[in-house]
Amino acid sequence: MSKIESWLESNTFHHGEFWDLLALVREKERKGLTISLCIPTLNEEATIGKEIVIFKSELVDRYPLVDEIAVIDSGSTDKTRETAAAFGADVYLSSEILPGQGFKRGKGENLWKAVHQCRGDIICYVDADIKNIHPRFVYGLVAPLIHNDTIQYVKAFYDRPLAFSQGIRPSGGGRVTEILVRPLFSLFFPELTALIQPLSGEYAVRREVLEQIPFPVGYGVETSHLIDVYMKHGLDAFAQTDIDQRVHRNQATLDLGKMSFGILQSFLTRIESYGLVDKLPDMSNTFRQFQAEGNRYEQVLREIVEEERPPIITIPEYRQRYHPEADRGATKPSAAKAPLPGKPAKKPQPRG
Amino acid sequence: MLSNDVLEPIIKDLPAHREALTGLREILLANAVMCGEIPSPTFGEEALVRFLCDRFTESGLQNISTDEAGNAIALIPGGEGKRTVLVSAHVDKIWDKSIDHTVSVTPARLVGPGIADNSLGAAALASLPAVLDRLGIRLKSNLVLLGTTRSMGKGDLAGLRFFIENTKIPLHAAVCVEGIEIGRLSYASLGMIRGDISVRTEEERDWQRSNGSGAIVALNRVIDDILGIETPGRPRTAIILGSILAGNAYNVAPTKATLRFEVRSEQPGMVARIHDRIAEIVERVNAEDRVKARLDIIARRRPGGIDFSHPMVKATREIMGALGIQPKVAPSTNELSALVDKGIPGVTLGITRGEEKHSIEESVEVAPIFSGIAQLVGVLRAIDGGICDE
Structure with a gap:
């Protein structure tokens, strides 16, 4: 049996295996684990209310699996923050977390800031644009981490609903996965192709792993996570869970182009830094698309720089909060990890 | 108390x-x-x-x-x-x-x-x-x-x-x-009945000889007669004509037409009386040449x-x-x-x-x-x- 085959056998799950939430909560408590659910948002008022209601009802009130629900927002101009707060989520503006580090716009930025803001031993990220939200999106991902100490990083994959795809039914991942990421992984990291949906926005990860890896602030964050965790810990650190269907809005092909451009930037930097290629030439940051107006074709130029946040363990505020013992002469040992669900003393105002 | x-x-x-x-x-x-x-x-x-x-x-x-x-x-x-x-x-x-x-x-x-x-x-x-x-x-x-x-x-x-x-x-x-x-x-x-009245006619093969009859016209006679049934305002009573299904084209008289209706009343016995009147109307149309009409009651409450x-x-x-x-x-x-x-x-x-x-x-x-x-x-x-x- 090849490595991929044996991994698929042992580390690929279906959410149905974890239906017994009571047992899961007991096991989590026995191991003394805490879990933070993080939802990165930017203008998601249409779907965020339902996500919070379902998660709070099923995973906080009914079964205390999740210790905090944090919405990390990049500055929505609609009612996203208001709606999330109304249903009891802890809402943070990304720009107000680690203000000393500045603010960059992008989903990866929110995910990185979440590692500082959220207190859990496990952080579960769920995108806010899911129409058919269900508790399985969370328990299906955290369960392998609760049950198996060697698993570090659990990805979701889906059977994409036929009725909502644009014509063609993708066989595994989405379009960018099948056209870009899977070919690249096949060329450079063949074992990572075992992940059926490497770009899915739903995954649960242990803090020890998240704090040690850099975060591209934009589209490249999922791809670079996979490569970095793989290079550090190997395929066995991963697991994936079949969450059945995920219904979400479909993105226009032109937007997928931008996404692919960002992913390629992160990918190329990585194969260079891991010594898989010799030095890369200087590359342009300008992504060029064209639009037609009658017989005239017009260039649409877009500057896309896939900036990266360093591993958050290198940020002093973070070390003070989570590893005060590590910083010799640290002034405030009381800032050590507080037991959940206690909230941080200084909570950024959700609305400014 | x-x-x-x-x-x-x-x-x-x-x-x-x-x-x-x-x-x-x-x-x-x-x-x-x-x-x-x-x-x-x-x-x-x-x-x-x-x-x-x-x-x-x-x-x-x-x-x-x-x-x-x-x-x-x-x-x-x-x-x-x-x-x-x-x-x-x-x-x-x-x-x-x-x-x-x-x-x-x-x-x-x-x-x-x-x-x-x-x-x-x-x-x-x-x-x-x-x-x-x-x-x-x-x-x-x-x-x-x-x-x-x-x-x-x-x-x-x-x-x-x-x-x-x-x-x-x-x-x-x-x-x-x-x-x-x-x-x-x-x-x-409320007392209530719900029913379908379906009317079938023979196919018209020659439009020039046709007098435009067909199932719609036959059903229309049924509807006219139903509208002639007197209903009291108090206790509240109503005959509701809810849906008509008939025909597909501009130029072909359909051979089948269906009316869906509901009768409701607060007065005991009223719904049953109206039902009997409707049944009579359907019988009368059924007795006409080349028309078959039938009444099906699909729901009934007292x-x-x-x-x-x-x-x-x-x-x-x-x-x-x-x-x-x-x-x-x-x-x-x-x-x-x-x-x-x-x-x-x-x-x-x-x-x-x-x-x-x-x-x-x-x-x-x-x-x-x-x-x-x-x-x-x-x-x-x-x-x-x-x-x-x-």
Whole structure:
């Protein structure tokens, strides 16, 4: 049996295996684990209310699996923050977390800031644009981490609903996965192709792993996570869970182009830094698309720089909060990890 | 008077109960969303029934089961268990499986097909164990929670009827729960029949010799005659012509035409009389040359129920009043008729306000839900206290 085959056998799950939430909560408590659910948002008022209601009802009130629900927002101009707060989520503006580090716009930025803001031993990220939200999106991902100490990083994959795809039914991942990421992984990291949906926005990860890896602030964050965790810990650190269907809005092909451009930037930097290629030439940051107006074709130029946040363990505020013992002469040992669900003393105002 | 002694403490608790129920907001709304997103067309309710049974199991209820009609049934045993009260909500919706059942949630309202009729009603049923738990209420009577199938349209209350006819448990009283409208207080049922009149004619082969007859014209004669039937304004009586199905083209007279109609009346015997008149009309047209007409009655209810002055109606009105709910008292054609047939006193209550009933944009308001649930609990406590005993 090849490595991929044996991994698929042992580390690929279906959410149905974890239906017994009571047992899961007991096991989590026995191991003394805490879990933070993080939802990165930017203008998601249409779907965020339902996500919070379902998660709070099923995973906080009914079964205390999740210790905090944090919405990390990049500055929505609609009612996203208001709606999330109304249903009891802890809402943070990304720009107000680690203000000393500045603010960059992008989903990866929110995910990185979440590692500082959220207190859990496990952080579960769920995108806010899911129409058919269900508790399985969370328990299906955290369960392998609760049950198996060697698993570090659990990805979701889906059977994409036929009725909502644009014509063609993708066989595994989405379009960018099948056209870009899977070919690249096949060329450079063949074992990572075992992940059926490497770009899915739903995954649960242990803090020890998240704090040690850099975060591209934009589209490249999922791809670079996979490569970095793989290079550090190997395929066995991963697991994936079949969450059945995920219904979400479909993105226009032109937007997928931008996404692919960002992913390629992160990918190329990585194969260079891991010594898989010799030095890369200087590359342009300008992504060029064209639009037609009658017989005239017009260039649409877009500057896309896939900036990266360093591993958050290198940020002093973070070390003070989570590893005060590590910083010799640290002034405030009381800032050590507080037991959940206690909230941080200084909570950024959700609305400014 | 007994009912005052029973009612006073219940009414005093209502505001505090409503306040406490806001703590269950996410559980109530999550149940409404999940009931709303599971397709449950009449005769295809299995998935929603399974969900309800799962919820009953998680809440630690007893005797959780489904019956031959596909109803979801569970028991909350009472402290004494001398009486058993039925709480029922229909789980079927008018929507086919193929439409998008997504529910959207804002702080003010839930929007989605069937959310008012009757996902919220089913959610109230699913949440009732948690509600009683949160309010610290332990009733003396047993509660049977029943999610009924096949209630709407051609289902004709088959689920509820099956349960009532076959259950071995003597039912003391019943409360039916609908998503909307809060304040509705249905305590009696209208007499009603629903039927199809279909007319068939022979095919016209030669348009030049045709006098334009055909099934539409024949059906039109039927309709003319039906409109000639006199109906009294009081007690309220109505003949509703709901739908006509006939023909596909501009230039071909159809050979088949169907009329769907409903007759309702508050007056006993009136519906039966109108039915006989319609049957005569159909017979007459049937006797004409080259026309075949037939009448099929697909649903039938008898008028009846408890009186306006019945203590259960009075108590419900007082409970509504204490919560600032304006009662809208009216007979209806719903579940109550199945109860009336068996002599079980019952009322139908709504949980909140809603809009766009039976459209894709059907919506319910969040804020009144807590009053609606407090009202339901109040009525159950009043029944438990013995207001239906005489």
